[in-house]
Amino acid sequence: MRPTLLWFKRDLRLQDHPALCDAARRGPVLPLFIVEPEAWRQPDSARQHYEFLTECLRELQAELGQAGCPLLVQVGEACAVLERLWQARHFEALVSHEETGNDWSYARDRAVAAWCRSRGVRWTQHPSHGVVRALKDRDGWRAHWADCMARPLLPVPTLPSAPWPLSSQELPDWAALVPERAHEGQPPQRQRGGRRLALRYLQGFLDDRAARYRGGISSPLSARTACSRLSPYLAWGCLGLREVVQATQTRMDTAGPGRLAQGLRTFQSRLAWHDHFIQKLESEPEQEWRNLHRGYDGLREHDWRAEHFAALQAGRTGWPLVDACVAQLRETGWLNFRMRAMLVSVAAYPLWLHWREVGLWLARQFLDYEPGIHWPQMQMQAGTTGINTTRVYNPVKQAQEQDPQGLYVRQWLPWMQAVPDSWLFEPWRMPPALRQRLGLLGGGQDLTLPIPLVDLELASRQAKARLHERRAEPAVRAAKAEILRRHASRDPAGWSARLAGSSPGARRAGHGPDQLTLEL
């Protein structure tokens, strides 16, 4: 009997894995992972992603080895690898999940589909949870997603193996894989990969940290421990979304009233956003590189300010909270939602930078880079979706609210340690003589206080005015309806709240995933 090839992509687990169960039902299984050098040359990929992936793969290799069905690792271009395998042994079918990836991976998948057709191999792709391929509009999507989350988890199947005439290749190290980027670093404190750690994060969160979720997720001081920190594990599929949703539901059933239960409810509503956003990119993959609402074309494209971008990337915009966030990202590869939104808002409004370049840079900084969440979020925060409220975060006000004593900025920025409390939020306003006395003038990059390149209030006001001018154009207003039809949630106030079983009061407070004013 010919074996079935199970192609692992961003679904690195054996539990609740529809494609794996499907392959196992058909007979002997050949599990495959392809390390594609070209994927790692893309401008949204980074060494930290690859290192995290290899950690996940090593665990998966061990698990599959124990199950008697070893993982075959191959390095190369996907069609060339499939052809090599085909020549070594004809397989019956190819099975995988549906990947909502970047422009490159969509093109790769089209090439693989063509290869399959040329060889008469049937390729079955299973939906990734609630995300629907070729969806025309959002009618009924919410109910479909809820049904999908309620389905029983699939157990790890017995895996009848098929011996390969080829041996598995070693996972290449980064320098060998992408020699031109051999010296790229990675955040020293980034999370490590693998399902074992993912389960530890999940358990620790459900048992304890969730009690700090509500109220703890907005400030960068508390968010690192108050948030679940599951995002990189969800991005690589070490954990399936359904198992996290159901584990949370089970914990909610026994949590009783109080902070833990409230935290779990809020968390559950956030989980609903995962697929809601990925669905946006799946439905319109072009939003990775062009405005979702074409009426905003030309707004920022021809106005690139290289010195603004350089200051942002270097973490030297002069606004302490912004620069501290960049420093934390460099060290840990993670930031909480509110600070991500603020970073993009600062880039898109006062610094007037187009979201695409900023998005590529942030994709490399975020360990949890998930194209389907990242690009729709980038556009939403930059105001180019046409369907979301313009939300311009003022980094000085954010600092006053989220880090009133300056603990966070002083933790991450050496120059802020010398700044007296009275100048904490606007240190650039200190007279030069005082800066000199404090050693903040000409003390080298680490100690010299950066001065903002633009006047925050004025630049933000001008940016909003430019955006609103576009928004008011009749053609731009008219085009909004079609975007709403394709991408907006049909039940903004209630869907995630209903999933979370929250109180009517909480439901009233919720604004739905499209209006991210919701920071409970």
Ligand SMILES: Cc1cc2nc3c(=O)[nH]c(=O)nc-3n(C[C@H](O)[C@H](O)[C@H](O)COP(=O)(O)OP(=O)(O)OC[C@H]3O[C@@H](n4cnc5c(N)ncnc54)[C@H](O)[C@@H]3O)c2cc1C
């Ligand atoms: C500009 C921008 C880019 C982003 N890029 C990514 C990305 O590449 N990958 C990514 O996973 N998240 C991204 N997010 C969403 C969010 O910031 C992260 O999911 C969250 O900070 C991850 O930490 P956590 O797992 O501890 O979150 P928790 O608050 O514990 O949430 C649990 C899970 O719910 C989902 N979730 C939470 N918030 C959101 C949200 N706003 N939108 C969609 N799903 C959400 C995620 O899967 C997350 O892992 C982005 C947000 C912004 C503003």
